[in-house]
Amino acid sequence: MTLPPLTTIAALRQALDQRRVSAHELTQDAIAKARLGCAFATIRALPGRDGPLAGIPLAHKDMFDRPGEAVGMGAHASAATIGTGTATVLDRLDTAGQVDIGRLRMSEFAMGPSGHNAHHGMPDNPVVAGAITGGSSSGSGVAVAAGIVPAALGSDTGGSIRIPAACNGVVGFKPTQGLVPVDGAMPLSWTQDCIGPLAASVGCALQILEIISGRHFPTVTGFLRIGLLSGPMQASASAAMQAAMADVAQELARNHHRLTYLPLAFFDDLTEPANVIAISEAATIHADRLRLHSGTYGPQVRARLIQAAAIPAQSYLRARQIRRAAQRQMAEVFTTVDVILMPTLADVPPQAGTVDIGNDPQLDRVIAGLTRFTRPASLLGLPAISLPVAMVQDRPLSLQVIGPPHQEARIATIAAQIETIMALRPTHPFAA
Numbered sequence: 001m002t003l004p005p006l007t008t009i010a011a012l013r014q015a016l017d018q019r020r021v022s023a024h025e026l027t028q029d030a031i032a033k034a035r036l037g038c039a040f041a042t043i044r045a046l047p048g049r050d051g052p053l054a055g056i057p058l059a060h061k062d063m064f065d066r067p068g069e070a071v072g073m074g075a076h077a078s079a080a081t082i083g084t085g086t087a088t089v090l091d092r093l094d095t096a097g098q099v100d101i102g103r104l105r106m107s108e109f110a111m112g113p114s115g116h117n118a119h120h121g122m123p124d125n126p127v128v129a130g131a132i133t134g135g136s137s138s139g140s141g142v143a144v145a146a147g148i149v150p151a152a153l154g155s156d157t158g159g160s161i162r163i164p165a166a167c168n169g170v171v172g173f174k175p176t177q178g179l180v181p182v183d184g185a186m187p188l189s190w191t192q193d194c195i196g197p198l199a200a201s202v203g204c205a206l207q208i209l210e211i212i213s214g215r216h217f218p219t220v221t222g223f224l225r226i227g228l229l230s231g232p233m234q235a236s237a238s239a240a241m242q243a244a245m246a247d248v249a250q251e252l253a254r255n256h257h258r259l260t261y262l263p264l265a266f267f268d269d270l271t272e273p274a275n276v277i278a279i280s281e282a283a284t285i286h287a288d289r290l291r292l293h294s295g296t297y298g299p300q301v302r303a304r305l306i307q308a309a310a311i312p313a314q315s316y317l318r319a320r321q322i323r324r325a326a327q328r329q330m331a332e333v334f335t336t337v338d339v340i341l342m343p344t345l346a347d348v349p350p351q352a353g354t355v356d357i358g359n360d361p362q363l364d365r366v367i368a369g370l371t372r373f374t375r376p377a378s379l380l381g382l383p384a385i386s387l388p389v390a391m392v393q394d395r396p397l398s399l400q401v402i403g404p405p406h407q408e409a410r411i412a413t414i415a416a417q418i419e420t421i422m423a424l425r426p427t428h429p430f431a432a
Contacts, residue, residue, distance in 0.1 A: 044101065063186035073110070104152060106135070106140075126145045136157075137164045141167060179213050209408065226340075228342075237343045273320075
């Protein structure tokens, strides 16, 4: 059982170079598909320059500045800002030739891992009927999974690239903290925010990341030491997820990589400090607007920000101390392994009705459940790729490949190998 095939950037590039399709035709086809769904906040076409992405339609989370354009941020209409410059990541993609066809839906102010939005609703999951799309980069995951664009930018503070990638059965690449410039992007947590791609394949994601980071990540050769999550945290994943991880591990061992099982017990201690840091910084950013316009926030986001405003400074500073200690501990772990494999979600994407609880007292539990496996890499500033590796009753299961800081090439190499070995989503040539 596999996911529907998606056309990659490389396949589109080949079709354009061979004149089997024009850039105009690609753009109009993407726009037509975009109008059929609800993943887009705005649809338009902004052609880029000559470059490796010339003629390739892309779309991005509605949080990046362009001069004169409203940036909606998934919020109430009154919260929109008007861009005065172009976000660096968009400028780099423009220079590479992208055709930017629009702004994609997102959770309100990027706060919400399920994809629900009190103002605009949640886009339909194109892979699993009735399931959440994941957040906060919900529209990005949907636009890629629906075959509208081969890649889309998202942001990740606690899992907001990797969770929607897992929910929609696509690839999500969170880079090392600070690798990709965030100027011109809506802030949420200045010590954890990252910008990265959701894409049809590992190769697509890597190509976009190279462009927006200004770096080149060559394929790593040789056999690697791979750490596999074990212990109580891994045991909390579903039986299907554990079986999928075991299948991947078996295939990697057959390819002569050396496997080590790691309990990483301290990972479970990172959820609370990660949340304290992120929500405290978000409350600081929103303090003035929340005081003046609290009624324009959705009830869930408003409640979380009000609660965060009461967090003592001592708790925030203590959380940062815990992060520094955990980063030192993680550096020790990476002296024994080159990369770590662990689930992205505990199971297949849940049905929307099971996690759409508004401002229920169980909200913190729901958020913690969705972000349990993604928070550690965010808090520690580590690069991580999520990719689908198995299907259970037509629903995707995804794992993460996590590496040391600035080892994007290493994790992309292993992720690409897993993608090839598991062959869950065969890519196909562009069909004119």
